[in-house]
Amino acid sequence: MNPESLARSLAQHPFCKDLTQAQVEFLAGCAKNARYDAGEYLVREGSLADALFLVRSGSVAIESHIPGRGSVKVDTLGPGDIIGWSVLLPPFRWHLDARALAATVVFCLDANCLRGKVQADHSFGYAFTLQLLAAASQRLTHARLQQLDVYKAELR
């Protein structure tokens, strides 16, 4: 894919909806397309956070491996979601596993490239971080609701 069409399709992703066209083009400089088959890991807990993923299609499970219980899913993500805000936060390590549940297509944003751009252009950095924060906030809200265990039966 040439850079212009990559920027065009990147602009379609909900993560970019509040970025200017120039900012999306700037961001596209770090982006490439990637595809994962069902069962393939996008990231592994503890390994280096080297990319941020914007999911375009498919389904990705966020998991943690618990000895004796196997891989426990805590969330599943799909089109429009992002994976990997650890890319901006030292020590740049993944906290959880991300595994494709079905054939999954993502934009893969290189971590070093991103960090460089965020440093170089603070107004871009602000817009980008705000998007990241919005996604993080929504994810946290959902996690809190999940923690409430609202469907649990209270026996009398």
Place this chain on the structure above:
Amino acid sequence: MDIWLLPRARLGELIATLRARGYDVVAPTPRDGAIVYDTIESDADLPIGLGDEQSPGRYRMVARGDAAVFGYAVGPTSFKRNFHVPTERLYRVERVGGALRFVPEPVAARKVALLGARGCDLVALRSLDRVLQGDRYRDERYAARRSDVVLIAVHCGTPSASCFCTSMGTGPRASGPWDLALTELTTGQHRFIVETGSAMGLTLVRELGLRAAGTLDKIHAAKVPIAAAESITRRLETDALGARLAQNLDHPRFAKVAERCLACTNCTQVCPTCFCTTVEDHTELDGSAAERHRRWDSCFDLEFSYIHGGPVRPSVRARYRQWLTHKLSSWHEQFGSSGCVGCGRCITWCPAGIDITEEAREVGSPRKAEKTT
């Protein structure tokens, strides 16, 4: 409307006439140190020469030092219990073949004459009528008991210190409809000035052969509820009260009153408009039949708001708020009037002396709400 004179000596005849027509006469009568409403047989059962002293958390029946028969305010009972009865069996449930058979308990319909009904209690009865038989669904058991009732009001001359009917627009003069309304005059010859408000009322007057009241008596009688109104000091500002309360549901005053409220349910028991009920089930020991009983319930009970998982209103704060705002705010939206008639019973019979007018004033005062929240 003609106005008649009933000498005190002939009050018994009015009662006898009603009884002869098949009416149970329910009237004030002294019992266990309080003046309650119950069936009476003659005027001798009335609280002759008795009065009451009431204040927040306090009730005393006292000798008046005269022979007045309606010389007190309202006691712990109201007419609610005659129609919306405290407890009743609704059905017997039997197993017949492979099915359940629900056998309704018949309602013993009786003709009732309410003698000595104060303005506040008559408005309360109309309020109950609206809730239980004026809604989309009607409570047939209530309707059956309420179907043949003669109302003989008394224009109140002796409000208590708990009363605030003037604020609620329910007294001391009893607004209609009633069949007869009496005003008691004890100076000079002990007598009642009688107004008729219906064909039934007129029939009773004719049957007794009452003569018309004199002009002076009419003037004396008209002054009685006016003087009573002037003696009432308890006030509740009702202007936009419903909306003011609804806007202050998180007012800190509710937490404060909850420190005093015992959630004892006294206020809901004595309130003439509180209508909440619950149904209880009983099974015969051999399991062959069961019964369903309905009884008065109270929003102060923890169980009242139970849904699976727990009560919706675990705190006394929330339960007091439910009661207060239902009476004074949501009742308007539900039934088009206030649920409070200003009878003051909840104030007198609260063991902690909580005063609904004071609580409503605090919660409904936006200025204070802003300061404290």
Place this chain on the structure above:
Amino acid sequence: MTDALLLESMAIVRVRRETSDTFTFDLDARPRGGFRFAPGQFNMLYAFGLGEVPISISGDPLKPAVLTHTIRAVGPTTRALEALKKGDPVGVRGPFGTPWPVDQALGKDVIVVAGGIGLAPLRPAIYSMLSRRQVFGKLCIAYGARTPADILYDKEIEKWRGRIDVDLEVTVDRGDPDWRGHTGVVTGLLRRFELDAERTVAMLCGPEVMMRFAARELESLGVPAACIYLSMERNMKCGVGSCGHCQLGPSFVCKDGPVYPLTKVEPLMSVREL
């Protein structure tokens, strides 16, 4: 004389186990000439000698010969109902309450958001819409359950999922190693549907906190608050607004609800212990 408190006896013709604590029974409505109701309405069910519980009707409104309820056994009465078998009698009175706005959704997109046993009161609305599928826009169903084992009507869900004219997503709060579907809360699914938000009617049923979150998410997606409907739960005892138990602010959930537009209940939901 009509007596809203009078129960009638109906016989169980079929019992199905849905999950470890939830079951469905069909009652034979033929002897009484069928049982007509609107999707979203509930009945009071009576277990001999123990009392009544409000249970939403979960069957097909176009099949009035059977009256279906899905019940979660959480208290003495529901546990007694759970113990009943085919042929046993149950006391029934109803139907009570307001329906889902199915007719208001004609020509619009519809999103059904269910949590836990909240799918049961929504199923009649789904049946009703599927019976005349072409008069609605998109039909989206988002369902959240606690674990894969808690999913209601799983065979039916697979059938709906297989339809080209239904978008359905199921998620669980806690997956297990065999679970291949979504994990996470049902609100997280809502963004995935491609709805014409301004012309969408939403029907929500589940735990109150789940509905609050889902309603907020739908509003942020652009669904008008007046088009978001919720089914509320309070202690319904009489069904006709005369026992006083189910009050939610000025409204009686049994007769003014259980289905309300968000505009009506939003201010009340934010008050604690109301």
